[in-house]
Amino acid sequence: xxxxxxxxxRALGDGRSLSRDDVVRAAGEASSxxxxxxxxxxxxxxxxxxxxxxxxRGLAALARELVARRAGQTPDSSWREAYExxxxxxxxxxxALDQIFIxxxxxxxxxxxxxxxxxxxxxxxxxxxxxxxxxxxQLAGAGRKVTALDTDDEILGILARNAAGRGxxxxxxxxxxxxxxxxxMRARYGAVFTDPPYALEGxxxxxxxxxxxxxxxxxxxxxxxxxxxASERGLQKQRVLTDAGFLVEAVFPDxxxxxxxxxxxxxxxxxxxxxxxxxxxxxxGEVDGELYTSRSPNS
Amino acid sequence: xxxxxxxxxRALGDGRSLSRDDVVRAAGEASSxxxxxxxxxxxxxxxxxxxxxxxxRGLAALARELVARRAGQTPDSSWREAYExxxxxxxxxxxALDQIFIxxxxxxxxxxxxxxxxxxxxxxxxxxxxxxxxxxxQLAGAGRKVTALDTDDEILGILARNAAGRGxxxxxxxxxxxxxxxxxMRARYGAVFTDPPYALEGxxxxxxxxxxxxxxxxxxxxxxxxxxxASERGLQKQRVLTDAGFLVEAVFPDxxxxxxxxxxxxxxxxxxxxxxxxxxxxxxGEVDGELYTSRSPNS
Numbered sequence: 085x086x087x088x089x090x091x092x093x094r095a096l097g098d099g100r101s102l103s104r105d106d107v108v109r110a111a112g113e114a115s116s117x118x119x120x121x122x123x124x125x126x127x128x129x130x131x132x133x134x135x136x137x138x139x140x141r142g143l144a145a146l147a148r149e150l151v152a153r154r155a156g157q158t159p160d161s162s163w164r165e166a167y168e169x170x171x172x173x174x175x176x177x178x179x180a181l182d183q184i185f186i187x188x189x190x191x192x193x194x195x196x197x198x199x200x201x202x203x204x205x206x207x208x209x210x211x212x213x214x215x216x217x218x219x220x221x222q223l224a225g226a227g228r229k230v231t232a233l234d235t236d237d238e239i240l241g242i243l244a245r246n247a248a249g250r251g252x253x254x255x256x257x258x259x260x261x262x263x264x265x266x267x268x269m270r271a272r273y274g275a276v277f278t279d280p281p282y283a284l285e286g287x288x289x290x291x292x293x294x295x296x297x298x299x300x301x302x303x304x305x306x307x308x309x310x311x312x313x314a315s316e317r318g319l320q321k322q323r324v325l326t327d328a329g330f331l332v333e334a335v336f337p338d339x340x341x342x343x344x345x346x347x348x349x350x351x352x353x354x355x356x357x358x359x360x361x362x363x364x365x366x367x368x369g370e371v372d373g374e375l376y377t378s379r380s381p382n383s
Numbered sequence: 384x385x386x387x388x389x390x391x392x393r394a395l396g397d398g399r400s401l402s403r404d405d406v407v408r409a410a411g412e413a414s415s416x417x418x419x420x421x422x423x424x425x426x427x428x429x430x431x432x433x434x435x436x437x438x439x440r441g442l443a444a445l446a447r448e449l450v451a452r453r454a455g456q457t458p459d460s461s462w463r464e465a466y467e468x469x470x471x472x473x474x475x476x477x478x479a480l481d482q483i484f485i486x487x488x489x490x491x492x493x494x495x496x497x498x499x500x501x502x503x504x505x506x507x508x509x510x511x512x513x514x515x516x517x518x519x520x521q522l523a524g525a526g527r528k529v530t531a532l533d534t535d536d537e538i539l540g541i542l543a544r545n546a547a548g549r550g551x552x553x554x555x556x557x558x559x560x561x562x563x564x565x566x567x568m569r570a571r572y573g574a575v576f577t578d579p580p581y582a583l584e585g586x587x588x589x590x591x592x593x594x595x596x597x598x599x600x601x602x603x604x605x606x607x608x609x610x611x612x613a614s615e616r617g618l619q620k621q622r623v624l625t626d627a628g629f630l631v632e633a634v635f636p637d638x639x640x641x642x643x644x645x646x647x648x649x650x651x652x653x654x655x656x657x658x659x660x661x662x663x664x665x666x667x668g669e670v671d672g673e674l675y676t677s678r679s680p681n682s
Contacts, residue, residue, distance in 0.1 A: 088611045112637050112650040114610030311413030312387045315659040319630045326625045331618045333652075335634040338411050351411040353632075360614040 085149045085202060086301065088117045089125055093138060093146040101130075101137035152227070153202050161192045163223035170219050173242045177344075181236060182281040182376040183214045187341045191220035194340075197354075198277065203303060204228055206274025211261065211290055211297075214239050215279060222252040229253040231273070235260040261289055262371045265296045273297050279307040279340065279352075284317075286375035288324050292365035295328050302359045304330055307340050309352025325355070329362030384448045384501060385600065387416045388424055392437060392445040400429075400436035451526070452501050460491045462522035469518050472541045476643075480535060481580040481675040482513045486640045490519035493639075496653075497576065502602060503527055505573025510560065510589055510596075513538050514578060521551040528552040530572070534559040560588055561670045564595045572596050578606040578639065578651075583616075585674035587623050591664035594627050601658045603629055606639050608651025624654070628661030 095110035096102065102110065107118050118136075122129045128142030138146065150156070168188050177183035186194075194217050198204050204226040210218045213232040216239070221230055232243050232254070240256045247254035259266065276298055280290035287308065294304050306325070310318035325332065332355060339354035394409035395401065407414050417435075421428050427441030437445065449455070467487050476482035485493075493516050497503050503525040509517045512531040515538070520529055531553070533539050539555045546553035558565065575597055579589035586607065593603050605624070609617035624631065631654060638653035 109640075109649045112640075112648045114612065114646055114648040116646070117611045117648070120612065312416045313413065313419065314415075315630045315657055316661055319625070319628060319659050319661060322631055323625050326618070326622050329618060331614045332621055332631060332634055332654075334636045335631055337633045341408075341411075347413055347415070349411045349413040349416070350408045355631075358614055360618050362615055362618060 085145070085205070086121075087202070088113050089121045089128075090146075090149055090202065092118060092121050093128065093142055093149070096129075096136065096138040097143065097146050097150075099138065099143075101132070101135040103135055107136055149202065152205055153200055155200075159192075159196050161196070161224075163220075164188055164192055166223050167191050167216070167220050170223075170242060170246055171216055174214075174216075175238065177214070178236065180376060181214065182283070182286065183236075184342050184345045186215045186217075186279075187343060190339070190341045191215065191217060192224075194277075194354075195220040195224040195226075197336075198275075198305070199224060199226065201303075201356075203275040203277075203305075204230070206302070207231075207272065207299075208275045208277065209233065209269075209273040209297060211276055211278035211294060212280065213243065216242065217277060217279075218254065219243060219246060222247070222250070222254060229255060231255040231257065233257040233259050233261075261293050262375065264369050265293055269297050271297070271299055273302060274299055275303045275305065277305040281376050282308075283375060284320055284324070285373070287321055289367050289371055289375055291324055291328050291330070292367040295330070295359075295363050295365040296368075298359050298363070300359055300361075303333070304355075304357040304359070306355050306357065307352050308355070309340070309345075309349065311347065311349060324366065325357060328366050329360050329364055330357035331360050332356075333358050384444070384504070385420075386501070387412050388420045388427075389445075389448055389501065391417060391420050392427065392441055392448070395428075395435065395437040396442065396445050398437065398442075400431070400434040402434055406435055448501065451504055452499055454499075458491075458495050460495070460523075462519075463487055463491055465522050466490050466515070466519050469522075469541060469545055470515055473513075473515075474537065476513070477535065479675060480513070481582070481585065482535075483641050483644045485514045485516075485578075486642060489638070489640050490514065490516060491523075493576070493653075494519040494523040494525075496635075497574075497604070498523060498525065500602075500655075502574040502576075502604075503529070505601070506530075506571065506598075507574045507576065508532065508568075508572040508596060510575055510577035510593060511579065512542065515541065516576060516578075517553065518542060518545060521546070521549070521553060528554060530554040530556065532556040532558050532560075560592050561674065563668050564592055568596050570596070570598055572601060573598055574602045574604065576604040580675050581607075582674060583619055583623070584672070586620055588666050588670055588674055590623055590627050590629070591666040594629070594658075594662050594664040595667075597658050597662070599658055599660075602632070603654075603656040603658070605654050605656065606651050607654070608639070608644075608648065610646065610648060623665065624656060627665050628659050628663055629656035630659050631655075632657050 091111040130137045210232045218232040276294040280287045334356040336354045338351045340352045390410040429436045509531045517531040575593040579586045633655040635653045637650045639651045
């Protein structure tokens with residue numbers, strides 16, 4: 085569901101009728117957004133003498149969305165052991181692909197966050213998934229198709245086998261991001277999640293590919309870290325996001341914990357960004373050269 | 384206290400001795416930061432056979448810092464009514480100065496966040512304080528000198544009177560930010576908090592002045608919002624922060640709630656940024672023209 089519509093429905097979910105200004109205050113959405121949503125989804129609202137109320141159809145839509153987001157439920161991470169078993173199918177991290185695996189606690193946190201934000205329902209693509217976050221999301225009960233793109237056959241095989249055995253609606257795509265984005269994948273996804281290579285070239289490429297694959301109202305989740313003593317490296321990546329026209333919506337410090345990665349403190353932040361009218365790839369077409377570096381994060 | 388040192392002391396605060404890699408994992412600080420801190424504050428640590436333990440002096444420093452940050456205490460916002468009484472001393476918001484007041488709930492959240500982050504102890508400056516956040520911080524028991532700079536004599540008078548009557552260590556400075564930054568205020572503050580004008584010119588100026596006033600390891604707290612339909616306005620401000628070399632450390636969406644401001648949804652985000660070696664003012668010296676706009680945020 086469009087996030088602005090969700091927030092307005094939720095503000096009216098107790099059945100009150102509110103003035104437009106009160107809807108603004110309760111939803112935290114601008115009056116122009118309130119106007120747009122009440123016009124675009126007219127059947128969800130009853131408007132009388134300038135006061136807005138949720139219709140039964142609006143309440144039904146809200147209920148479906150809240151259930152999908154698990155609102156009011158205690159997070160259930162009883163699937164964590166199943167995730168650990170799947171993760172154990174991997175061989176050692178492939179340093180040539182900058183693979184550094186997250187902890188299973190991080191997999192749980194990522195799945196919970198994506199579900200609470202409703203992004204599992206918007207057409208969610210993982211750009212690179214050696215962390216098997218897409219599996220965590222399915223184990224958490226995403227209940228919608230999830231797509232994972234990777235260049236590593238081992239990762240894709242683990243995902244495909246588990247999807248077949250467990251009945252997940254899961255799409256796995258073998259693709260090297262140095263190759264141009266397949267036409268069928270452009271502007272198609274409501275959300276992209278990526279924990280891109282440490283090297284700046286790889287980071288820029290992954291962010292650019294995401295820009296091509298996201299819909300105009302899409303969201304980008306991107307993980308990156310840097311040592312306190314190397315803040316300029318973090319700033320380079322912030323500059324890439326800004327240049328690519330992604331608007332930062334939330335930054336969760338220390339969200340991701342890694343097995344290893346002592347050079348950056350074994351943790352990284354999760355940035356959630358929004359597509360804007362200025363979002364564009366900084367890199368197009370085929371790309372040569374190394375994305376993944378055998379150089380250490382501190383070199 | 385330097386944030387990296389705090390996180391390392393806290394990781395060792397249970398008295399364990401840990402390997403360097405385990406300190407990295409527990410503190411979430413890079414191995415190079417662990418090395419720097421254990422050398423710089425050698426008396427806080429005992430190092431034996433490559434394992435690190437907190438000394439009694441280190442534990443004492445940690446205890447002082449944790450108490451100052453109120454760790455383990457339930458936040459006490461019993462002072463909220465006192466804040467409301469002080470806030471009621473103000474006349475109506477001066478639209479010519481883009482004044483839009485926060486709710487008292489937001490004042491409580493700001494004070495709690497600044498205290499938990501330890502920024503009330505690092506030399507904290509408010510650039511503009513029509514919200515009287517510095518008073519909220521004192522009421523919350525900051526216990527250190529806080530500085531508030533404003534051009535509005537009414538605001539400064541309210542702060543000075545309450546400081547005198549309540550025994551706060553409070554400095555009030557009358558200054559128009561269009562004038563050059565006073566020499567004595569340059570590179571002097573460990574943290575700056577600002578809720579700058581909505582207009583981009585004003586935003587750029589406030590961020591630039593903060594860049595001049597912050598120490599090399601300082602932090603900038605800056606509030607801004609934008610409608611979901613005007614994401615490019617948010618992006619312009621993100622670009623200012625990036626160009627000024629501020630590294631985003633955390634973004635708290637919908638953190639600030641305002642009385643009014645329906646055009647942006649009555650809320651704004653709080654961004655916490657770090658000074659980097661590239662931090663620099665985008666505007667220097669005296670500035671002409673209007674910072675504050677009588678144009679509405681949506682025009």
